[in-house]
Amino acid sequence: MRIIGIDPGTGILGFGVVDVVSGKKTRLVTAGVITTPAHTPLDVRLGEIYDGLTDIIKETKPEVMSIEKLFFTKNVTTAISVAQARGVAMLTGYQAKLPIAEYTPNEIKQTLTGYGRADKKQVQEMVRIELGLSEVPKPDDCADALAAAITHAMMSRNS
Numbered sequence: 001m002r003i004i005g006i007d008p009g010t011g012i013l014g015f016g017v018v019d020v021v022s023g024k025k026t027r028l029v030t031a032g033v034i035t036t037p038a039h040t041p042l043d044v045r046l047g048e049i050y051d052g053l054t055d056i057i058k059e060t061k062p063e064v065m066s067i068e069k070l071f072f073t074k075n076v077t078t079a080i081s082v083a084q085a086r087g088v089a090m091l092t093g094y095q096a097k098l099p100i101a102e103y104t105p106n107e108i109k110q111t112l113t114g115y116g117r118a119d120k121k122q123v124q125e126m127v128r129i130e131l132g133l134s135e136v137p138k139p140d141d142c143a144d145a146l147a148a149a150i151t152h153a154m155m156s157r158n159s
Contacts, residue, residue, distance in 0.1 A: 006147025014141030066152035
C-alpha cells in the first residue's frame, strides 16, 4: 500500500509518501514541502498548493491520503488559512479518487510514540526510526506529513 501523508499549511504544506512493505515495514518513497510566498493573494497560494499536490499524486500514485486534522489555536486567521489549504489538499485527493483518512495530532502522537502528548522531537525521532533513516526528515512540516502517513500504515495493520 502506498500512502501520501499531508501536513496542511498555506505557507508550507508538508507531504510524505511511504510504501508499506511486507505488511509491517514502511519505506520512504519521497517527501518534501510545497511553499507559497507570503503576501501572495490567497487564491494564488491555494492554486499553487493544488497544482503542486496534483503533480505529486500523479508522479507517486498513492492509494490513500492521510491528513492531519486541525486543532484550534488562538490565532483564528492562521487557523482559517490552514483549514483552506487542508480543504484544497482533500479536494486534490478526492479528485484523484483516493480514500482520505484523517487523524488528530494527538492520535498521530499516540500511534507513533505511545503517548498522546509527546513533543515534536519525539514524534520526529519515531518517524526516523520507523523509516530507517539516518537523520530526521527536514523541515518539520515534511516530518509531520510522514508521521501522518506512518500513522495510517500502523492503524491499517491493526484493523
